[in-house]
Amino acid sequence: MRLRNKPWAVKLVQEHPESVIDRPDPTQKIDWSKRFADISKPLEIEVGPGKGKFITTMAEKHPEKNFVALELQMTAAGIILRSKLAQNLPNLQILCADAANIDCFFKKHSANTIYLNFSDPWPKTRHEKRRLTYKTFLQKYQTVLQENGQIQFKTDNAGLFAYSLQSMNNYGMHFDFVTVDLHNEKEDILTSNIETEYEHKFASQGNPIYALHADFGV
Numbered sequence: 148m149r150l151r152n153k154p155w156a157v158k159l160v161q162e163h164p165e166s167v168i169d170r171p172d173p174t175q176k177i178d179w180s181k182r183f184a185d186i187s188k189p190l191e192i193e194v195g196p197g198k199g200k201f202i203t204t205m206a207e208k209h210p211e212k213n214f215v216a217l218e219l220q221m222t223a224a225g226i227i228l229r230s231k232l233a234q235n236l237p238n239l240q241i242l243c244a245d246a247a248n249i250d251c252f253f254k255k256h257s258a259n260t261i262y263l264n265f266s267d268p269w270p271k272t273r274h275e276k277r278r279l280t281y282k283t284f285l286q287k288y289q290t291v292l293q294e295n296g297q298i299q300f301k302t303d304n305a306g307l308f309a310y311s312l313q314s315m316n317n318y319g320m321h322f323d324f325v326t327v328d329l330h331n332e333k334e335d336i337l338t339s340n341i342e343t344e345y346e347h348k349f350a351s352q353g354n355p356i357y358a359l360h361a362d363f364g365v
């Protein structure tokens with residue numbers, strides 16, 4: 148999904164280097180201890196947050212955790228930044244970069260959860276390598292996640308869901324939770340679910356939401 152370019156978003160990002168790391172050099176590790184007040188808090192990363200409703204809500208609800216929004220598009224980064232400033236979320240940082248380099252930006256085994264929400268499906272076989280659940284991405288997530296860390300994935304796209312189950316299974320991952328109808332799950336699962344912008348749109352059109360939680364085991 149490509150957002151229309153918003154000049155104000157680019158300007159806002161440029162004015163807030165304390166909150167956004169804009170296209171960092173992948174050969175340089177980022178010192179997150181300089182960006183979060185308390186680096187001992189558990190770290191959670193959302194890859195491809197788009198306009199960022201999920202990650203900003205998570206950061207608001209969980210001040211006991213640190214969050215990074217890893218987003219390719221500068222306009223989306225600016226929209227997330229606007230929410231971060233409005234909601235006063237010191238535990239949220241925005242990283243404007245390609246998730247293909249995620250292992251360059253974080254220390255090994257430093258995160259406890261990676262969220263993939265409504266990732267671009269890239270349905271053509273020749274684009275398989277771009278899917279965020281392709282094996283090369285899984286390998287990088289494994290490097291960044293702690294040993295007991297989890298990937299939490301949601302989508303409305305049956306093809307991408309089937310592909311991701313297969314890709315994770317082939318990689319030897321363990322599934323802790325799988326559903327083909329998240330919004331009709333038990334009450335405790337529903338109450339802890341934070342909707343994304345895409346989730347809200349697709350669910351309100353009556354589409355089922357697929358979800359899974361998986362880890363790399365030890």
Ligand code: SAM
Nearest residue numbers: 148195196197218219245246264265343344345
């Ligand atoms: N997660 C949001 C939601 O559910 O509403 C947005 C979903 S949108 C379909 C996918 C988002 O992932 C876009 O904002 C896109 O820029 C971002 N994205 C795609 N590939 C990416 C990559 N390699 N690294 C970082 N972000 C990426």
